Amino acid sequence: MPELPEVENTKRYLIESGIVGLQFESVWTDSPTKWMGITEEAFLSVFRDAKVVMVERVAKYLVIQTENGDFLLHLGMTGWLRIQNVDNPAHKFARHVFHFNDSRELRFMDSRKFGKIIYGEPPKVSVLCDPLAEGFALEDLGLSVLSRKRSIKSILMDQSLIPGLGNLYTDESLFQAGINPFTPIYKLSVGQLDLLTEKIKTSLIRSLDEYDLVRGVDDSEPYFSMTPWDIQRKENDPCSKCGALMQFSRINARGTYYCLECQPM
DNA sequence: AGTACGTCCTGATCGC
């Protein structure tokens, strides 16, 4: 599912596909409830004839900047975007289509309909800088967060604290760092926080590098299925490092996999 | 204030 590398990849895809300069003409949706702060009709009254100026990413949000202001796209769990010609058959999960004035369309596919189109309220900006940015460091969360009893996994997935990490990259980073996901954050040493910071960066960048190689090769399906995980995401499968059986629990109702040998309590 | 949990949503998978 889309997390930070997937959204960043989508941003790069949109720019490479030439979205900048395209001009909105009309819009179609089959999920009106997924429009936050704006209806399709209101969207057209604001963005009709507006040219796309740039696409940015804020956490897991895509910011579509136009001459007439910005709106946001969130891919939710199963969302993916393509810029395709009108003649190109629509995917069965196409939920929203933004038609441009030159026979191209921005198509928003989303089987589970968790994705959103947002106008007005920007997402809450979290405390830390983006994990893909150079200066990212968990230590910068500050004592008020680092002294909490809350589990490190729960902290890492909290979008109001850290922008953009989701369930899968959190599990992978904790696995790479050898840290048990249940560990209260206050019990982590400075060294462990540094290590975890590095593992978060490397797991994100590794996927992004993979995406850079395949982006644009096959537009028919989303890219996020081929992410190279080291962690085994199946209970009782052998750990890829030590062979012990993988454990499964739920943290914040999210499926959590870990190895008790490599990530002791 | 911090934390936990219900809600949305439907394709894929599981189990009888």
Next chain:
DNA sequence: TGCGATCAGGACGTAC
């Protein structure tokens, strides 16, 4: 083989 039940979870709202 078929069909109903269950599972998956990002972000937000509500509740404790």
